Amino acid sequence: DTGVSQDPRHKITKRGQNVTFRCDPISEHNRLYWYRQTLGQGPEFLTYFQNEAQLEKSRLLSDRFSAERPKGSFSTLEIQRTEQGDSAMYLCASSTPPGTSGSNEQFFGPGTRLTVL
Amino acid sequence: AQSVTQLDSHVSVSEGTPVLLRCNYSSSYSPSLFWYVQHPNKGLQLLLKYTSAATLVKGINGFEAEFKKSETSFHLTKPSAHMSDAAEYFCVVSDLASGGYNKLIFGAGTRLAVHP
Numbered sequence: 001d002t003g004v005s006q007d008p009r010h011k012i013t014k015r016g017q018n019v020t021f022r023c024d025p026i027s028e029h030n031r032l033y034w035y036r037q038t039l040g041q042g043p044e045f046l047t048y049f050q051n052e053a054q055l056e057k058s059r060l061l062s063d064r065f066s067a068e069r070p071k072g073s074f075s076t077l078e079i080q081r082t083e084q085g086d087s088a089m090y091l092c093a094s095s096t097p098p099g100t101s102g103s104n105e106q107f108f109g110p111g112t113r114l115t116v117l
Numbered sequence: 118a119q120s121v122t123q124l125d126s127h128v129s130v131s132e133g134t135p136v137l138l139r140c141n142y143s144s145s146y147s148p149s150l151f152w153y154v155q156h157p158n159k160g161l162q163l164l165l166k167y168t169s170a171a172t173l174v175k176g177i178n179g180f181e182a183e184f185k186k187s188e189t190s191f192h193l194t195k196p197s198a199h200m201s202d203a204a205e206y207f208c209v210v211s212d213l214a215s216g217g218y219n220k221l222i223f224g225a226g227t228r229l230a231v232h233p
Contacts, residue, residue: 004160031218042207042223050218091161104149104168104211104219108161
C-alpha cells in the first residue's frame with residue numbers, strides 16, 4: 001500500500017503525559033498537513049509543511065503542540081502535558097508539489113485516535 | 118473567509134432510493150469544492166471535486182454533485198443508495214492560503230444511514 005500511513009492508530013494516555021505521532025506521506029508528495037477531528041465535527045487544519053519547512057500553524061496549535069518534518073519525508077506531531085481536551089482523531093494528509101496535476105487534492109491517512117484519561 | 122454549511126447532520130434512506138446530501142458554501146471568489154467520505158476506522162477518501170470546469174461533477178461509486186453559483190450550493194447526489202454507502206460525508210472548500218497551498222475547510226459532516 002503506497003498511501004499515507006500513520007502510527008500509532010490508537011493511543012491512550014493519562015493527563016499530563018507527552019505523546020508523539022508519526023505520519024509517512026506518499027513518497028513523491030512534498031506537501032504535508034496535520035488536521036484534528038473531534039467527535040461529531042469535521043477535521044480542522046493544524047499545520048502545513050512544504051518539504052521540511054513548516055509554513056503555517058493554526059491558532060489551534062497551542063505551545064504544547066510541536067510538529068516537525070526533519071528531512072522532508074515523514075513528520076511527527078508531539079503533544080506535551082496532554083489535557084483531556086486533546087482527545088481527538090489526528091489526521092495527516094499529503095499532496096503533490098504545486099503546479100503538478102492534482103496538486104489541490106489531499107490524500108489522507110487513517111488517523112491516530114488519542115484518548116486522554 | 119471561506120466556509121461550508123452542511124444542512125443535515127443525519128440523513129436516512131432505504132437501499133435503492135436516491136441520496137441527497139446538501140451543502141452551501143461561502144466564498145469571496147471562485148472556489149474549489151470537494152466531497153470526502155469517511156468510513157469507520159478508515160481514512161478520508163475523495164469522492165469528487167469541482168475546480169471551475171464543468172458544473173456537474175461525477176465522482177466515484179456513482180456519486181455526483183452540481184455546482185450552482187447563484188445558490189452557492191454544491192449538493193451531493195446518487196440515484197440509488199447501496200448499503201456500503203453508509204458513512205460520514207464531508208463537504209469541503211479549499212482556501213488558497215498566503216503560502217500558496219490549499220487549506221481545506223470542512224463542514225461538520227452528514228452521517229448517511231442506509232436501511233434494507
